[in-house]
Amino acid sequence: MTKPVRLALLGCGTVGTEVVRLLHEQAADLTARVGAPLEVAGIAVRRAGRDRGPLPVDPALFTTDALGLIKRDDVDLVIEVVGGIEPARGWLVEAMRAGKSVVTANKALLAEDGGTLHDAAAEGGVDLYYEAAVAGAIPLLRPLRESLHGDTITRVTGIVNGTTNFILSAMDATGAGFTEALDEATELGYAEADPTADVEGFDAAAKAAILASLAFHTRVTAADVHREGITEVTAADMASAKAMGCTIKLLCIASRGPDSAGVESVSVRVHPAMIPVSHPLASVGDAFNAVFVEAVAAGQLMFYGRGAGGAPTASAVLGDVVAAARNHLAGVRAASESAYAALPIRPMGEAVTRYHISLDVADRPGVLAAVAGVFARHDVSIATVRQASVPPGPAGGPSGSATRGGDADLVIVTHAAPDAALAATVAELRRLEIVRSIASVLRVEGEGS
Amino acid sequence: MTKPVRLALLGCGTVGTEVVRLLHEQAADLTARVGAPLEVAGIAVRRAGRDRGPLPVDPALFTTDALGLIKRDDVDLVIEVVGGIEPARGWLVEAMRAGKSVVTANKALLAEDGGTLHDAAAEGGVDLYYEAAVAGAIPLLRPLRESLHGDTITRVTGIVNGTTNFILSAMDATGAGFTEALDEATELGYAEADPTADVEGFDAAAKAAILASLAFHTRVTAADVHREGITEVTAADMASAKAMGCTIKLLCIASRGPDSAGVESVSVRVHPAMIPVSHPLASVGDAFNAVFVEAVAAGQLMFYGRGAGGAPTASAVLGDVVAAARNHLAGVRAASESAYAALPIRPMGEAVTRYHISLDVADRPGVLAAVAGVFARHDVSIATVRQASVPPGPAGGPSGSATRGGDADLVIVTHAAPDAALAATVAELRRLEIVRSIASVLRVEGEGS
Known part of the structure; x- marks a missing residue:
């Protein structure tokens, strides 16, 4: 029998237990695909004695000494599903320097300090795979990393956070406000007890940084990403969107192009937008994820699937494990990170977008002229104006406002302009x-300007 | 300067000229991604003197001696965009046996005799890439081949032929019949002068064979695929579909599961179906392609994009060229074909599907009982029955039928059953x-039974 490829698993939560289960259930297929059996050498956890239900592994494999497990001579590959910056970073750097390839789902670490991980992989001559870090089960990073390498990607627009997509889909479907929809998401298990990382856009921003890095061959970190969450999206905003034939999604948008000075550069942002x-x-409803990619030759592509959950994420982890294990057996290394382009990052003020602005104005002659004058002074071109006397209809007016005699609602949509001019x-x-x-x-995205 | 990787291009039609153009325009980026320049060593064409417009290559590179070009010592990789079985097969086998990796878009050859190509690649220790053979620019084969290797794919349902999708979309949108919609497609350049390969489903069947082979780790050829085209889809069929909240698409469906004897097996078919x-x-409208993949752990995934056209196909070709060139420089070979599962192919009669049947029956007592008795005898369970007296409304009745006193329309949708029992x-x-x-x-697809 062929010598097995031995795995160290760091973390055994939702994703980790699914990885263990799939390794067991699909053992015969995985052996055939890798060319050798995959064997769990050890599982590092915080508390070794904890009840993890009927897992198909020897309880003796559990240890609280992650670093000791990583360093063991009989460990070939390291799988990390712990998350967070430290101690994960130290463990993975240690593993790769010791010549052990790494498969990780750690988006926060990759977005904050991917450079350190890539450098350690190069130093150790090993693979660093992280398909599970963005959009769960959707095969997305490998296509960006390899399939589209003969093309120039110009823009990536994604729904990459399931919690916020569930909340916004609920607001769209029922007319609920943010708080009400968040409560529903929490009840159904789509939002965590502390939903900050999701609703404030931190999770999406980390994924945006990873996507932009791969798409533009440029190291982009979470700190480079302009980030706005969805906590201030109101039922009235959603009603306005609907009146325009739109809905509101939390988008991550990474694009490249010349800035105002003509320098080719990259813009990466996460914010709610009408599309x-x-x-x-x-x-793309419920907790699904989807990523829309535009490339010069390929045109428009879309990838769709489950962005989170134990089994989908474990599927992505195991796909990477099979690739890393094959490379390990063949004594080769996959194509490493490609950051040669090193494009400058453009500030948010230079991102080109469109605004939808809903104003409550005095209903008297000259108002439109005065308002239009402000847009003109900032060189912002107006695409459409819609005016309605108060009391407002279901669309366009701030919800809950009392009757305001002598007022009017003015809804203005601009053409594309730099965000700074719009702000x-x-x-x-x-x-x-x-x-x-x-x-x-x-902001309004997803159509010509 | 690093020694270039030298390419032999076989064929210089729509896709070939785009490959040449992209190699030229993106030369700097490609060099950075590969680690060495990509250089065209020669272009084999049928007629060397033909005017190909302003192509950015030395005219001296053109040759009519494909085999001579392939055998040249200074050729490292071979790109084939000629199509057809011979002489392409002979060329590619020759190239791979001589140690030259191959990138091809030749779906007909791969579907008819992929085994010979894979064997030659193994023999020569080289790569055989063919992302462009299915669904043009959509990165689909690499995800199936690598990303989902830690999972079990149960079903692949795809719209993989742009011409027929354009025709069916037009029939859905305008109520046109097949002939009228085909004429429009021909006029707009979406259908070829001889549309047989598209409208009779041969093109889709070739792609289905390739997808099934990758998804199920089993060699599937075009001859294994049950194939029906769209020439018999009528305006009345489309109207029936709409009345049921459906549309009609030409689907390729590859699934695995136990057959009636409990043997795990594969079913691959191409036919129009209501979804x-x-x-x-x-x-998925116009000439776009999309492929829906279901896997045990990953759940539902969808890949969407342009399935044909010079630039999108060239994007897929070049992605493969970059991968093959990197492997060439590193002296390694990508994971080869994986056909270990070698599952048996189930005949169409054992495929499980649902039927929508529209009958013109005598309008008298006992008719429904007689009809229902036929279904019962074949062990086919009925899901819904809808009866309408003639003259028929816009939905359900055969178009163009004159008033037939004493007749009724009966529309029956079954539950899932073996195709043989339904037939x-x-x-x-x-x-x-x-x-x-x-x-x-x-047939009715795409929902629970």
Whole structure:
């Protein structure tokens, strides 16, 4: 019998237990695909004695000494499903320097300090795979890393956080407000007890950094990503979106192109945005993920599937394990990180987008002229204006507002312009005496400008 | 400067010229990604002197001696975009035996005799890549070949032929018949002068064989694929589909599971089918392709993009060229074909599906009982029955039928059953005296049974 490839598993939570289960259930197939059996050498956990249900492994394999397990001579590959920056970073660097390939699902670590991991992989001459770190089971990183290497990717637009997509889909379907929809998500297990990382966009920003790095051959970290969450999206915003034939999604958008000075650069941002219901991303409901990729020769591509959950994430982990194990047996290393382009990162002010602005203004002559003048001063071109006298209809008006005699709702959608010019326009509108309040400001994505 | 990787290009039609153009335009990026420049050593064509427009290559590179070009010592990789069985097969076998990796878009050859190519690749210790052979620019084969190798794929359902999807989308949108929609497709350049390969399903069947081979680790050839085209899909069929909340698509369906004797086996088929408009494949319009993959752990995945055209296909070719060139430089070989499972192929009669049957019957007592009795005799369970007196409404009735006093339309949708039992049911219905005619028979896919 061929010598097995021996695995150290770091972490045994939701994903880890699924990895163990799949390794056991699919053992015969995995052996055939790898060319040797995959064997669990040890499982590092925080508390060794904890009840993990009927797992198909010898309880003696559990240890609390992760570093000791990694360093063992009979360990060939390391799988990390613990998450967080430390101690994971130290463990993985140690493993790779010792010549052991790593498969990890740790998006936070890759987004914060992927460079250190890639450097350690190069130093140790080993593989670093992380398909599970973005969009769970969806095979996305390998296509970006390999299949599209003969092409130039210009833009990646993704729904990469299932919790926020569940919340926004619920708001769209029922007219609920953010808090109500979040409560439902928590009840159904789609949101964690502390939902901050999801609803404030931190999780999506980490994934955006990883996607942008691969798409543009440039190291992008989470700190480079402009981030806005969905906590301020209101039922009225959703109603406005619907009135425009749109819905609201939390998008991660990574694009490349010349900045205002003509320098080719990269822009990476995460924020809620209106997209037309006809856009392929608009129909991505519940906790599903999808990533829309635009490339010069390939045109438009979309990848869709489950972005989280134990089994889907374990599927992605095991795909990487099979690849790393084959390379280990063949004594070769997969193509490493490609960061040769090293494009500069553009600040958010230079990102080109469109705004949907809903204003509550005095209903008297000259108001539109004054408002339009503000847009003109900032060189922002207006695409559409819609005016309605108050009391507002179901669309466009701030929800819950009492009747305000003599007021009107003004809904303005701009053409594409730099975000700084759009933000400055909104700031100046806010200072206009005739503007009573700004009911909502949302970016509009996913269509020509 | 690093020694270049030298390419022999076989064929210089729509895809070949795009490959040449992209190699030139993206030269700097490709060099960075490969680690060495990619250089065209020669281009084999049928007629060397033909005007190919302003191509960015030295005209002296053209040759009519493909075999001579392949054998040249300064050729490292061979790209084949000629198509057809011979002489392509002979060339590629020769190249691989001589130690030269191959990138090909030749779906017909891979589906007819992929085994010979894979064997030659193993013999020569080289790579055989063919991402462009299925679904053009969509990175699909690499995910099946690598990303999902830690999982068990149970079913692949795809729209993999752009011409027929354009025709069926037009029939759905305008109510046109097949001939009219085909004429429009021909006029707009979506259908070839001889559309047989597309409309009779040969193209889709070749792709189905390739997808099934990768998904199930089993060699499947075009001859194993049950194939029906779309030439008999009528405007009335489409109207029936709409009345059921469905549309009609030409699907390739590859699935695995136990057959009636409990033996794990594979079923591969291409035929038009009704799918609910809520299914992700239903909204794939125009000439786009999409492939829906179901796996045990990953759940549902979908890949979407342009399935044909010079630039999208060239993008897939070049992605493979970069991978093959890197392996060439590293002196390694990618994971080869995996056909270890060698599952038996099930005949079409054992494929499990559902039928939508539209009958024109005598409108008198006892008819439904007689019809239902036929289904019962073949052990086929009925899901829904809808009856309408003639003259028929817009849905369900055969188009163009004159008023037939005393007749009724009967629309029956079955539960899932073996295709043989369903086909036998239809054959017996046809022989019933009370059945005047069978207006339409279509399979129903994409929902629970």
